[in-house]
Amino acid sequence: MTNQYFSKPVAQNVRCVLLPLALALGAPAAALAQQTVKGTVTDEKNAALPGVTVRLKDGTAAVATTTDGTYSIKTTGPADILVFSFVGTVSKEIIAGAQTSLNVTLLPDAQQLNDVVVIGYGTASRADITGAVTSIKSEEFNQGVLTTPAELLQGKVAGLNITKSGDPNQRPSVVLRGPSTIRTVNGGVTEPFYVIDGVPGASIDLLAPDDIATIDVLKDASSTAIYGTRAANGVIIITTKRAKPGQSRLTYSAYGALAKVSKKIDVLSGDELRQYLADNKTRPLTTPTDDDGSNTNWQDLIERTSYATNHNLSFAGSANATDYGASVNYLKNNGALINTSLERLIYRGFINQRFFNNRLKLGVNIINSSTTQNDIPQAQVLPGMLFYLPTVSPYNADGSYKENYTRTGQGTLNPLSLANNNTYVTKDSKTLVNGLVQVDVLTGLKFTLSGSTQRAQTNYSSYLNSQSGLAVNLGGVARRAEYVNTNDVLEAYANYDRTLGLHSVQLLAGYSYQQDRTNDGFGITTQNFANNALGFNNLYLSNPSSLAQIAFDNNPISTLRLLSQYARAQYQYGDRYLAQVSLRRDGSSVFGVNNRYGYFPTAAVGWRIINEEFMRGRDLFSDLKLRAGYGVSGNSQGFDAFSAILIYGTPPGSSKYLNNGAISNVVNAVRNENPDLKWESTATANIGLDFGLFKNRITGSVDYYIKKTSDLIDDVLPVSSTEFQYTTYTANVGSMTNRGIEVALSVVPVQTGAFTWRSSLNFSHNTNRIDNLSTDRFTIPYIQTAQLGGKGQSGNYSQIVQPGSPLGTFKLWHYLGKNEQGVSTYQKADGSVTATQPLTTDMQEVGSAQPKLIYGWANTFTYKAFDLNFLVRGVYGNKILNATLAGLNNPADARLQNIPRFTLGESFNDINGYLISDRFLESGSYLRLDNATLGYTLRPHTQYVQALRFYVSSNNLFIVTKYRGIDPEINIGGLTPGIDNQNFYPKTRTFTLGLSASF
Amino acid sequence: MQKIYATSRALLLAGGLAGALFGCKNVLDVPVESQFVAANFPTTLSDYNASVGAIYANLSSNYAVPYWRMQTLATDEAILPARDGNFDDGGQYRQLHYHTWTPDHPNVLTIWQWAYGGITTCNRLLNVTNTFNFTAAEKEARLAEIRAMRALYYFFLLDLYGNVPIVTDYPTAPLPATQPRAKVYEFIESELKALTPKLPAKSGTSATNTQQYGRPTKGMVYALLAKLYLNAEVYGAPARYPDVVRMADSVQANTNYALDARYRDIFLPNNGPQIRETVFAVPYDQQIPGNQFTRFGFFYYLTQAYGFNVGLSIAMSTTPEFYARFNLPGDARTKTWLSGPQFVPDGNGGFTTTPVYYPNTTDQIVINPVLTLVPPKPMDLGNTLATQSEGVRSIKFYPDPAIIQATRLNGNDVPVLRLADVLLMKAEAILRGAPATASNGEMQTPLVLVNKVRARAGAPAAASIALGGLLDERARELSWEGWRRNDLIRFGQFETEYPLPNDALKMDKSTFRRLYPVPTIELRLNTNLQQNPGY
Secondary structure, three states: OOOHHHHOOOHHHOOOOHHHHHHHOOOOOOOOOOEEEEEEEEOOOOOEOOOOEEEEOOOOOEEEOOOOOEEEEEEOOOOOEEEEEOOOEOOEEEEOOOOOEOOEEOOEOOOOOOOEEEEOOEEEEHHHOOOOEEEEEHHHOOOOOOOOHHHHHOOOOOOEEEEOOOOOOOOOEEEEOOOOOOOOOOHHHOOOEEEEOOEEOOOHHHOOHHHEEEEEEEOOHHHHHHHHHHOOOOEEEEEEOOOOOOOEEEEEEEEEEEEEEOOOOOEOOHHHHHHHHHHOOOOOOOOOOOOOOOOOOHHHHHEOOEEEEEEEEEEEEEEOOEEEEEEEEEEEEEOOEOOOEEEEEEEEEEEEEEEOOOOEEEEEEEEEEEEEEEEOOHHHHHHHHHHOOOOOOOEOOOOOEOOOOOOOOOOOOOHHHHHHHEEEEEEEEEEEEEEEEEEEEEOOEEEEEEEEEEEEEEEEEEEEOOOOOOOOOOOOEEEEEEEEEEEEEEEEEEEEEEEEOOEEEEEEEEEEEEEEEEEEEEEEEEEOOOOOOOOOOOHHHOOOOOHHHOEEOOOOOEEEEEEEEEEEEEEEEOOOEEEEEEEEEEEEOOOOHHHOEEEEEEEEEEEOHHHOHHHOOOOOEEEEEEEEEEEEEEEOOOOOOOOOOOEEEOOOOOOEEEEOOEEEEOOEEEEOOOOOOOOEEEEEEEEEEEEEEOOOOEEEEEEEEEEEEEEEEEEEEEOOOOOOOOOEEEEEEEEEEEEEEEEEEEEEEEEOOOEEEEEEEEEEEEEEEEEEOEOOOOEOOOEEEEEOOOOOOOOOEEEEEOOOOOOOEEEEEOEEEEOOOOOEEEEOOOOOEEOOOOOHHHOEEEEEOOOOEEEEEEEEEEEOOEEEEEEEEEEEOOEEEEHHHHHHOOHHHOOOOOOEHHHHHOOOOOOOOOOOEHHHEEEOOEEEEEEEEEEEEEOOOOOOOOEEEEEEEEEEEEEEEOOOOOOOOOOOOOOOOOEEOOOOOOOEEEEEEEEEEEO | OHHHHHHHHHHHHHHHHHHHHHOOHHHHOOOOOOOEOOOOOOOOHHHHHHHHHHHHHHHHHHHHHHHHHHHHOOOOOOEOOEEOOEOOHHHHHHHHHOOOOOOOOHHHHHHHHHHHHHHHHHHHHHHHHHHOOOOHHHHHHHHHHHHHHHHHHHHHHHHHOOOEOOOOOOOOOOOOOOEOHHHHHHHHHHHHHHHHHHOOOOOOOHHHHHHHOOOOOHHHHHHHHHHHHHOOOOOOOOOOHHHHHHHHHHHHHOOOOOOOOOHHHHHOOOOOOOOOOEEEEEOOOOOOOOOOHHHHHOOHHHOHHHOOOOOOOOOOEEOHHHHOOOOOOOOHHHHHEEOEEOEEEOOOOOEEEEEOEOOOOOOEOEEEOOOOOOOOOOOEOOOOHHHHOEOEEEOOOOOOOOOOOOOOOOOOOEEEEEHHHHHHHHHHHHHOOOOOEEEOOEEEOHHHHHHHHHHHHOOOOOOOOOHHHHHHHHHHHHOOOOOHHHHHHHOOOOOOOOOOOOOOOOOOOOHHHHOOOOOHHHHHHOOOOOOOOOO
16 A cells, blocks of 8 residues: 555645646555446536546545546445535535436535635645735626736725726836835835746736736735745736636637716816906906917817727637647727827737656747837826916917917916827837746656746837927927846746645745846937928938937846745645745845845744534534734845946936037946845734635635834935935835734625625725834934925925834925915914915924725626626725815916816915915825626527627726815825826726627 | 655755756846946046046036025025015025025035035045056146045035035045034145146147136136135135235236136137136036026026027026116126116127017016015015016026027036136235235236226226225126125125015024035934034
């Protein structure tokens, strides 16, 4: 019986892929056979299910179904109970009886949709997970015109805060369990790390939502730390759709959508503005420059009803020793502002072939995504369409755009001209090639070698034509730039899984090498073209009159390398006790020579209380698990690769000097050296409880965490100019802590034959606090951020980062109402009241952009062939600085710029109502009916069509909020969250008609 | 157990194999492909020159705006009033005007960092020069150039902040301590005196002048020493008036310096090495940023009449009190101001008879020299067309027609030291007790010197001159050249108030404000710094 443990019912825990292998190595010879039972196992669609474990409940015999779903097992007698189990389905237990033929249909496990969870470098049964992991399957994804994977999860994962404006080209901002960095360099700093089909760091732009099967969100460090230094903001693992063994599938899905801006700012019409000025006995507008008799609604001219369309064709198969698949996806999403759009085409294909009795698996996966983005100068158009005088026509009598370049105030350029005379086109082609070698060395021991290369080529083109208000008298300004970014990753790791009696062990050890090389390219700007016909297409035809009119991009190549080793051990005993330890050692070229290597350990334990003896017979509970974990992960995302070394360059603002009559380049230090620069590290302690009640009619989990990030890196730390060459420094300076609680609940309130209602609710609370910003060497009392400008407020800061306060703390002038003259008054630092513009030293802390609660509530109703879904989500307790409204609220300048209806309730004499103060710090709480979808699924009884689903869907049907701006879903990521400063691309209300067919 | 052992062996083997393939340590020493680092810079003479260029590019970056504002907006020479809340900018301009700045004032920080940035760059380049492959003579000349520029940066610090650390080495020992103002004065003097023999003299050939333009020369050091000695008492040292005279004569001894015939030419956009009286200037160009006189000081309704079309700020002018000094008949220097009805310029310093109108009107633009404040907004003129037209605008640094909207730069070089200033310094030193001397065969009394300057400007000769008249002559000759604060402090008039109509705020007349404070951030970063008294 040397091979007994192979045939032992390896139980629920072992991965299905191992089972055929186990069989191949030798099935048991059951001596006491009295009867042989044969049959076929099928799924709900009557398709054969291979790989299903069939075993005797009391005994050792176990077999797996073959590729055609058939099995044959010897029983000891009619009293034997046969157990049929397969990942993702509800297991069945059937008494053998006298029958010799037993066909079984296994149905998908609705309550346990998340049964298999992808963890770093492997998968695990949800029951065995010790960390905080949320898995979302494609059926649960958000619906609508969603172009990035993050949008699929909005409102679905506790602790994951996602914000997105209406801009088709803007990526959503994603923050998991609160911010954990004070760096500013770029968005990657605060965003989770993405792993796509095992490729770490792959671009999420590569994926069409239609191709995604599941998304696993790894939230606590005990889960993420296996990805070491890139995982401090959480890890999002995406698994694409494949075919089930022995099956082939063909699906086509498509939708068309219409979108309208969901809210406008109510500004005055031309007539109303004229009347307002007349009522207040002020001089009328200057004719014809500021008043030509028009009533122009600039928002209507810039905004449009836009459409989007998406087609996805996908097929895949799995037969014998081969899996393959391919898909193509086309998306066109026009923005709600004219001349903005996203067009994307994605091709994807993969093939895996197994050899040597399935002991060797070779695979190749290729994805190419090409996008074309069209944009307008949003920084000018967005304020312009609110501020520009409604009394002016967009056009002169000769059809040219009307401009008055001498007008002061805000929004001085014709917004329609801005949108039509400035073209920004970004073309991007990303290709990911991933090769995989997997060897089953010994039973239970698997070695994987995975190499991938991602190449992104981005082509930026812009043309500000000769009519552009941004390039007056320049005869057209054209820019072309071309950059290539490559990411090479090599992962080599071995997994060893073994079960011995009640003990079960999974071991992992691996090695990884990664190189990210970015910014390899160039860009040129030139000007003065004979006419506008050719746009940016031929820079040779430009005619610049001096060298100063030609500019080259300064975008240094940045190469970052990571070298890592990692190991993990998981242990389960008796299906009750779970333990995990892991360690990753990362070396990164970014850091100072003294601190290049970082160690990222974790330890976690779990207790499956439900399987304890004392829980027997307590039928209330169907699942109960307690888990606790601690781990440390790092953050090396979003870095310039050469942050730690002395760099000479041409300093901005002082790059040229006069050298013997010739204007020459200067080269000087632009970065100080810091050989001690080291990892930001985030330590998370997480304790969680998973439970199931009433046979899993109610399931859920509660997690509490403390996440402490230390050695925070400040990349613009001011240093003494008497000591350092360059006035800022990149150094480790402090720490911050996030504490929070997350609750997720799934309920099936109604489940009858024809009607089911599933409901899931998640909410989370997080508090963020900066602990300190000082080290032995450097003391920073605070960092001021968010310079918003505004009339007479150049250089003023609106937020402060300081110990004891959360990131995103507003520091503003305190508004004290209006005095008898109707003039806004403010509090000075000494407590006195002033009716004039206070000083910057009069500002005080007045709230924070961090929400107290974020929540989502998803519901699915199915009745026969109909399904209805809706999602409500929102945030509560955050503050938004509505600097847009502050700037607009300027009655004294109503002769230069339009005012909102809000200002009609203000005194005309309010000479400083426009100042950015806490008067415009508003509640950002909202509740949004994010999506409602009604679907009908047709299952024709033909062999060609499996299912046809039609649906209508609407996004952003309504919102409940007190926020006075366009929408409270203001960017919450980065160093300056929660600020609406004339830069919000309006959100839309979308109606979608869609179809999906599977064959 | 056997199996587990075998497994761990296999794992180790796999890991080891991978480690052997990729594990070499220097994988993490990524080559820097597209930037200069210590390994590849500076190696060539071009590298060296580009490095030295940093001293000058740094100088130009902040000289004509933040440095100039500290030296000028704190006086009657210029004012940047708010226009109905615009240009209040956290109160930074009115703080300068009313002497109520704090250690957090943006210019106070910028200029401190600017000067020390320049000094640290000089210190580093002294090391580079010492190890670079130069002949002994080349090395000496280049070290002298860098030390002279360092002395100039220290002079700015001496004049503005007074008590500052003296840093001469790179790498700098951490946290250098504040030195008293007199020490800083002595350091600058000893440096400059040591350098005179090693620096080149202004020549008569234009190629050499081009080469030396914007760089230290013997003349620059003499003129700077004259400045230092003239203000010696202010800087906490004994009076040195005869030495001012001596230094002024040293400048004049080189007859390649001469007053240019046309006052206007000194400041035109095309000014440069051909200007014979310039002793040291900061070169500017559309590609060398930092000069924005047109952006801040010109009147934007006049742009098209002056041949360009760029949106400008509306804000900065001189005060009526200062402008009142420009009252001499025929004085070319009066024409650097725009006041009253405006006409299209004739391109040669004069005006045609064609009026300039407000846009889309037939109302001639009239600039009103009176600045009438409109309370309650602090130092605010309001923002109507009429109040926009208040304030005498300057065309001394004449609008550069090459100006573009994106940068709004002037290409006019800005003189730091020039012969007319040297002559007036000599006159002042004699009035303050130094014996008069002859220069190039001419006996130079204060009146002779002042009248030389007046004659060039086409102004009538003065019959007599005393200290008060000399200060006014300096105001006329050197307006908006960044010396007014220095002059007023020397004459004890820095605290003289010049209220505007409806002025609700009062100047803080504390004399401790003759020094600017050490910026808050720098105090926090370097605990050995001492704040100036009073702050």
